[in-house]
Amino acid sequence: MIYQETYCYREKNKIGDTFMKNSSSKRGGQARFSMKRKGSMNKKLNWMAAMGLCATALAGDYSSWVKYRNITLGTTGITTTSVNRIPILIRFNEATQSDMFTGADAVLANGADLRFTKTNGTTDLPFEVDYWTTGAGGSGAVWVLLDSVTANNSSAYSLKVYWSKSGATTASAPTTVFDTANGFLSVWHMNEGAGANLFSATGNGPAAAPGSGSAQTTNNPNAVIGAGKNFSAASAQFYQVGSDSTSLRLNSNTGPYTITAWANPSSCSARIAVIAKYANDNSTGTRQYALHTANSTDTWRMTNNPTLLSNQTSNNEYVADVSGSCIEGSWTYLSGTYSTGGVQPTADATGAAFVTLSVNGAVAVTGVTANQATGTSIGTAANTFIGKIASNERYMDGSIDEITVSKVTRTADWTKLSYETQKPGSTALSIGSSTANLAGAPSIASQPTNRSATVGTTVKFGVVATGTGPLAYKWVHRNTDTVGTNSDTLTLSNVAFTDTGSYKCVVRNSVSVTVSNSATLSVTPVALLPHRSAPFFNVRLSGSAIIFQLPGGEMQARVSVLDMKGREVWTRIVAAGSREFSWDGVTTTGTPVAPGVYSVRLFLNGVESARSRLVISR
Numbered sequence: 001m002i003y004q005e006t007y008c009y010r011e012k013n014k015i016g017d018t019f020m021k022n023s024s025s026k027r028g029g030q031a032r033f034s035m036k037r038k039g040s041m042n043k044k045l046n047w048m049a050a051m052g053l054c055a056t057a058l059a060g061d062y063s064s065w066v067k068y069r070n071i072t073l074g075t076t077g078i079t080t081t082s083v084n085r086i087p088i089l090i091r092f093n094e095a096t097q098s099d100m101f102t103g104a105d106a107v108l109a110n111g112a113d114l115r116f117t118k119t120n121g122t123t124d125l126p127f128e129v130d131y132w133t134t135g136a137g138g139s140g141a142v143w144v145l146l147d148s149v150t151a152n153n154s155s156a157y158s159l160k161v162y163w164s165k166s167g168a169t170t171a172s173a174p175t176t177v178f179d180t181a182n183g184f185l186s187v188w189h190m191n192e193g194a195g196a197n198l199f200s201a202t203g204n205g206p207a208a209a210p211g212s213g214s215a216q217t218t219n220n221p222n223a224v225i226g227a228g229k230n231f232s233a234a235s236a237q238f239y240q241v242g243s244d245s246t247s248l249r250l251n252s253n254t255g256p257y258t259i260t261a262w263a264n265p266s267s268c269s270a271r272i273a274v275i276a277k278y279a280n281d282n283s284t285g286t287r288q289y290a291l292h293t294a295n296s297t298d299t300w301r302m303t304n305n306p307t308l309l310s311n312q313t314s315n316n317e318y319v320a321d322v323s324g325s326c327i328e329g330s331w332t333y334l335s336g337t338y339s340t341g342g343v344q345p346t347a348d349a350t351g352a353a354f355v356t357l358s359v360n361g362a363v364a365v366t367g368v369t370a371n372q373a374t375g376t377s378i379g380t381a382a383n384t385f386i387g388k389i390a391s392n393e394r395y396m397d398g399s400i401d402e403i404t405v406s407k408v409t410r411t412a413d414w415t416k417l418s419y420e421t422q423k424p425g426s427t428a429l430s431i432g433s434s435t436a437n438l439a440g441a442p443s444i445a446s447q448p449t450n451r452s453a454t455v456g457t458t459v460k461f462g463v464v465a466t467g468t469g470p471l472a473y474k475w476v477h478r479n480t481d482t483v484g485t486n487s488d489t490l491t492l493s494n495v496a497f498t499d500t501g502s503y504k505c506v507v508r509n510s511v512s513v514t515v516s517n518s519a520t521l522s523v524t525p526v527a528l529l530p531h532r533s534a535p536f537f538n539v540r541l542s543g544s545a546i547i548f549q550l551p552g553g554e555m556q557a558r559v560s561v562l563d564m565k566g567r568e569v570w571t572r573i574v575a576a577g578s579r580e581f582s583w584d585g586v587t588t589t590g591t592p593v594a595p596g597v598y599s600v601r602l603f604l605n606g607v608e609s610a611r612s613r614l615v616i617s618r
Contacts, residue, residue: 061514062121063441063467065113066105066164069097070432075149075156078420078428079413083149086414087177089130089225089422090161090429093139099434101138105164109134113168116144119158121512126176128201130189131226141225145177149417162437174201183258183408186241188386190401191227194218198239198386208239208386217387220399224262224331224424228401231387233272236395238387256339256409259291259302260418263334265398268297268326273394274334275403278303279382288382290389291336293326300325302336302357320357331401333360333419339409358412361419440468441512448503448519453495455523461490463516465507474506497523558603559583561593561614569593585616 062068071090094101101107107114111132116125125144132140142161150156178187178201187201188208195216197207210216215235220228231237261274276290294301304318318338325332335358386403387396402422410418420428446464453459465471465488475484478501484490492499502518561570561583569587583600586592593616601611 061444062115062117062162062437063443063512063514064165065115065162065437067099067434068121068160068162068437069434070119071159071161072155072430072432073146073149073157073159073421074154074428074430075417076152076154078416079149079151079156081151081411081413083151083411083414083417085145085147085179085182086149086417087128087143087145088149088157088417088429089141089143090431091139091141091426092431094135094137097431097434100140100163101134102136106134107132107140107163108165108168110170111140111142111172112170113163113165114142115162115171116142117160117162119160121160122515124171125159126173127171128174128177129170129172131191143174143177145179151413161431164437175203178202178404180204183406183410185405185407186403187405188403189225190223190229190403191219206241208241211236211238211240211387220401223264223399223401225402225422228262228399229387230399231396233267233270233395233397236388236392238385238395241384241386256337256407257289258335258337258406258408258410259289259404260333260335260406260410260415261291261403262331262401262422263300263396263398264331264400265293265326265328265396267397268293268328270297270397271295271394272396272398273385273387273389274396274400275384275386275405276389276394277382277384279390289336289338291334292389292394294319294321296321296323298326299323300332300334300357300359302334302338302355304338304355318355320355322357322359325359328398331399331424333423334358335361335410335415335418337409358415358419360423361416440509442467442471442507442509442514444505444507444514444516447517448505450520450522452522452524453492453499455496456494458491458493459495459521460492461503461505461519461521463488463505463507465505465514467507467509468511470509472508474508476504476506478502492521495521495523499523560601560603562599562601563593564597564599569598 073088092100099105109132111129114127114129114132116127117123118125125146127145128143130141130143132138132142144159146157146159148157174187178184180202184202184204186204188198189201190198192198195210197209199207215232215237217229217231217237217239220230223229259275263274265272271293273290273292276292277288278290288304290301290303292301292303293299299321301322302320320336337356337358339354382390387400388394417428420426443466444463445466446462448461448463451459451461461475463473465473471488473484473486473488474482475490477483477499483492483503488505490503490505500521500523502520504518505516507514507516557574559572559574560568562568570583570593571588572583595616598614598616599611600614
């Protein structure tokens, strides 16, 4: 089972938890994703991620997963700066990872038992199974979100993949991998069946619907990443995303944005389009962006046309052209950006605004113009199309795969790393040999259970753990505080209300680490105010002492001890606030009281609020 865990680095080891199970969801307003496989199978999952001042990750016990492999990402010669929160594609195939596809330890159907962690084996990495086909000749591809990838390093990032766990259910989390908080507006894997809508991995609608009145696209089972879509210009095939969709508005003003796609044109002899939000007329606000080919037949082009230019002619468009980049029958990775204010490496003389187009990871061209009016913005009036521009123009001839739309300008290093890890035959990732998983790793045989205790008493929690010794134990209270000693039992003496909350045990040995389930301690008082409920106020006894814990906000309290005839033998005014106060068995005048039964009473604002009995023996 996989849990979501929120944790703080108060120590070197993670110590907090807020558990939340995966839950599936249906299409509609819920988060969506498509599990991509040859033969086209769709699944959806609503994944919720906790956000806060502490880091958020997943925490699972993988000691019962049968196998794992180490994976290393190298960035030597690829990046010059670190890249953060980037989804990386990892490919697997039966030819080189045979036991993941065939035999008794093979990955479950659709990658249900796949798990990815950092090298410590306990900090999970969010991932999405793009597709997975088992058996001889099988293959799979998984998107994994990496938090920070160092630059120009042969071991820029290391992680593990676990598999072979009977009965495991999928932890694929597309909306976490392609998070809108990370700038992603829409990510189309293009894997749905013929005639079906294209759903976004971000969960950010709307869906892209097949073009009305046109022949439907067909699947390309051998696209760059699993299945893609074939488009025929002669059959006028396309998808329409929607009219003026607020979820796909790249920005309310001047950008920035990034559009990426894999494209394989079957013909470069006519103008063709991959994706566009662009009406080919001169009305204000109708031409926005387009990733397409230029007038010359071998040139890919990125176009941006802000709405407030002096007029909407081609002379006022921002364009970046890469001559010779449109090659028939060849998959090409295209990444177009638009930004203002000198964000990109090159700008015009005024540093005003510009478009870039990267082809196969290289920032090849930056196009600029100098006639953008002050206050220009990206328009929203046009429909968004995949496979064409405007109403009846520039239909795609060829195949498209993996379109992303982001409302941020991705850096040149982000673009290069994305290309180098996605391209077929990539050597940026190295997958190690299969390893029997964690022989002798600690495992929790008996979990701690919930406890209830009265103020001032003693309570114990315990676990039973197995694994190669010696085993080290660390008990954690409320996700942040380490409590107790190195023992499989936690003893809490003289408990108070501050001891309430969750407790769990972290068990570690030389092989690995595992974390127990959380158990809750509930603390109740000895005596309660008649008109108040716990834990607002309590009186408890400790030996021969009487201890009062007063709530904050009270002005003052009077504590009195009375004998059985109702005579006051001792009294004290206690200041406001949460505090403990004791009586030593001596009268107000300093004389020890006689043995017997006494009544302890507490008055708030002159009204008796609580009482308790005390037996004095000498």
